[in-house]
Amino acid sequence: MNEFEPFSAVTGEHRVPRVLVACEEPVLLRAVARIISWRRPQWLVDGVVGPESTRARLLAEAYDVVVVCLEVDSPAGGETLNVARTICPAAIRIACSRTPCEHPEVAQASERVVGSATVNCLVSTLDRALLPRIAPPVASA
Numbered sequence: 203m204n205e206f207e208p209f210s211a212v213t214g215e216h217r218v219p220r221v222l223v224a225c226e227e228p229v230l231l232r233a234v235a236r237i238i239s240w241r242r243p244q245w246l247v248d249g250v251v252g253p254e255s256t257r258a259r260l261l262a263e264a265y266d267v268v269v270v271c272l273e274v275d276s277p278a279g280g281e282t283l284n285v286a287r288t289i290c291p292a293a294i295r296i297a298c299s300r301t302p303c304e305h306p307e308v309a310q311a312s313e314r315v316v317g318s319a320t321v322n323c324l325v326s327t328l329d330r331a332l333l334p335r336i337a338p339p340v341a342s343a
Contacts, residue, residue: 219332220264223249224256224282225271234271234298234321241325253281260289267328272299272308280305294331298324 221238225231228251235249250259256268268286272279279297284307286295297303297311308314313331315323 219245219266221245221247221267221269221328222256222259222263222265223247223269223271224252224286225249226252226273226276226278227271230271234269234324237321238269238325238328242328253278253285256282257285257289260286260293265290265293266332267294267296269296269298269324269328270311272297272303272305274299274301274303277305279303280307283307283311296324296327296331 219242223231223235223238225234231249231251235247238245239247248259248263248265250256256270259265260268268283268290270279270282270286279299280303283295283297283305286293287307287310294312295310296313296315297308298315299308300317302316313327315327317323
């Protein structure tokens, strides 16, 4: 078993983590989704462009994490985070941007990844955020 293979306390079975990447720019979306998939090939990674596509996907499927790539001076990233928080409040929401963003939804995100090494930090952030959810329960003595 891989340390990042999720364990369901309800069924006692292992399942694959589900990550949804949302972005306004399709090229950036593909790049981020591919990097996550390459680094964690055992995870299911999907991608959508824009808040409305995010809404439709979250209404149709359950995800453990929603990664939102924020564009500078665009309200769509904040709107996408709002959609994720509203539709899927139990999901981890990660706001990812090259520069700091002061949008109120970013402040409410579970995690924020900012800076030039964003993509490299993103996988570490995903690991750290998902580990408590996917580790099997420890039996108490």
